[in-house]
Amino acid sequence: MRFSTTGAKNGNTVSFKEAVFHCLPQTGGLYIPAIMPDIRAAMYPMDEKAGYNELVAPVTGALLEDEMDEAGARRVAASCAGIAPELEILDERFSILHLTNGPTGTFKDFSAAFLGAVLNELLRPEEHLLVLSQAVQALGASISGAFAPYPNITTVLLYPEGSIYGLNEDAFRRPGSAGNIIPVRIAGSLDDCNRLINEILLDEQWTRRYSTTSATAINPARLIPQAFFYVYAFIKLKKTLSQDLFFSVPSGNFGNLIAGLYAWKFGLPVNGFIAAMNINNALGDLWKRRNLYPNAPDYKAPPRSRPAVTLSPALDVHYPANHELLLALYDEVPAVMRNMVFPQVITDEETEKSMEFAWKRYNVILDPHSAVAFMAALKHAGRRDFDGHIVTLATGHPARYPALLERVTGQKIDIPPRIALLQKKSEPLADIPCELDMLESVIASCF
Ligand SMILES: *Cc1c(COP(=O)(O)O)cnc(C)c1O
Helix, strand or coil: CEEEECCCCCCCCEEHHHHHHCCCCCCCCCEEECCCCCCHHHHCCCCCCCCHHHHHHHHHHHHCCCCCCHHHHHHHHHHHCCCCCEEEECCCCEEEEECCCCCCCECHHHHHHHHHHHHHHHCCCCCCEEEEEECCCCHHHHHHHHHCCCCCEEEEEEEECCCEECCCHHHECCCCCCCCEEEEEEECCHHHHHHHHHHHHCCHHHHHHCCEEECCCCCHHHHHHHHHHHHHHHHHHCCCCCCEEEEEEECCCCHHHHHHHHHHHCCCCCCEEEEEECCCCCCHHHHHHCCCCCCCCCCCCCCCCCCCCCCCHHHCCCCCCCHHHHHHHHHHCHHHHHCCEEEEECCHHHHHHHHHHHHHHHCCCCCHHHHHHHHHHHHHHCCCCCCEEEEEEECECHHHCHHHHHHHHCCCCCCCHHHHHHHCEECCCEEEECCHHHHHHHHHCCC
């Protein structure tokens, strides 16, 4: 699989390894697949009996054909597919794809596990890699859990004021320990953390000394494995499906939606994606300005400098980190994309209604993010002449929002031990101002 960069005028491409090990192109832009590999030969022989790991190995093999052999793809699958999505078919119109079986209960566990496994597989035994990530909410726990098993990878987690939760302190890189996780608190905002990561990736002197990459969503190996979700739902449904197939995706930074579009470009037969947003309507303005959706839902939120706080915090995004990747897809074929991606904006009130309806009608408990997407699916299905099946991606575990769900559904919410662990606070190994030099010296002192 070869990658080019968004906005690049030349036809230069880099390998998958280059794109994931140096995920911020020196020339600006972000990496996008240059030519979409075709996974149909790997996908079509599988049916509803195939387990998730049986899918990950051949699809990874098909995608990375020129860089990883079959045995390598099988090792990657064995390391990352210990957790699996679960498709719950509600009726002939709706399904839920639960992506909440991982350690922290979000779909990000799947991409973190794949990223760790793929980096480890592509790393030669004498190589060492430094990985940086921001670590708000459960992402820190997700990434550190996925990366702790790989001794040749050291992971630095940056987070803004406040605390970090759910990390295994035995994996911390303290003097004399074999640990490989370095949590660092930055006096600044989440944007500051992301900016520091980009600065360190662009510091040539540093990256010559320490091979450094990022585990944030700019890394293509975080996005690619999310395409597997859609393939998995398709193979589970294909025998019974007689209608068009749609996916409803809770969208904040649009990583998951872009991965769905990649799956489509890799050869998945799918008829459309519903971009389910909360009132922050993350891409609404952009889409409107480009006149892509003249009839797009026109929710007028008051102008403000920060996103509104809603019941679905992971969707409280004003300026999606992945907008460049999405726009690159739109620029290629705007008319096709307009008939492939359907925006929906869902209010908090509708989110609660959705949770209540999912419980009363289908006995399913949905977290608020999943509920945004389910309401968007219900609305889309209500269109005149609609005759399709919509798979709603359930991206977060309901046990992370017990009070809200107990109020809305009247049910007692069980909290699995792994989700309860996310309440455990950890102290950082360093607490520093938002300065590149400080961060570099903290990391250097760990070697
Ligand atoms: C991160 C996250 C999302 C948003 O996904 P994007 O890929 O950023 O659009 C949705 N739901 C949950 C639970 C999340 O953690």
